[in-house]
Amino acid sequence: MPADLSAERFIERLRALGSPFARENVERQFRTGAEDDFFNVRMRDVFDLAKEFVDLPPGEIDKLLDSQVHEVRVGAVSIMGKQFLKRQTTEARKKELFELYLKRTDRINDWDLVDVSAHQVIGGYLLDKPRDVLYELARSEHWWERRIAVFATLTLIRKGDLDDLFRLAELLVNDEYDLVQKVVGGMLREAGKHDRARLLAYLDRYAAVAPRLLLSDAMEHLDKDQRAHYRSLKAK
Structure with a gap:
């Protein structure tokens, strides 16, 4: 060296x-x-x-x-x-x-x-490998390890591989930490660029219970009426 x-x-x-x-x-x-x-x-x-x-x-x-x-x-x-x-x-x-x-x-x-x-x-290393480690990290008591699990999926998302992100988003939908909520919402937004129907299906199921920060980031690229609809579910 x-x-x-x-x-x-x-x-x-x-x-x-x-x-x-x-x-x-x-x-x-x-x-x-x-x-x-x-x-x-x-x-x-x-x-x-x-x-x-x-x-x-x-x-x-x-x-x-x-x-x-x-x-x-x-x-x-x-x-x-x-x-x-x-x-x-x-x-x-x-x-x-x-x-x-x-x-x-x-x-x-x-x-x-x-x-x-x-x-x-x-994310890059796991492109062609099992992703069990993402779920281990997602269940960690440390918020930054949960953030690692979700942010790592960005490389997968960019390849159109969305399954792990949506599974993690279900697992962490009620995470108490704002920096985890925000990354889940951000990655859902990115996934929605590849599969809008799948994002909407997630929001149909979880908008009423998801933290507002997660919901806001996930909906960023939706139109005004769609955002209003999902916010109304949250308000009920």
């Missing part, structure tokens, strides 16, 4: 990108109650640096996931997603990345960390 392709070097480079003017990360800390530290690096700069470290070995990525600095962990999952999608990445390495992701969900524990690459690493 080249000397400059290491977790230590990534952190060193990332720290140098910090700016007192990059307030969005600090402000986000107060919005979510996260206990992370921050370098105050803009997310686009984190992602650009991740491109330079796309070949970082899984062992070094694991070290990044140990960091208490939020942007370091964002960089770690960004590297994982980019490496997974790289044409030269072997199936063996993709499996390593998949297994590392699942092993370290304790460190992929906020919505933005999940959304950076769960669909690539988890």
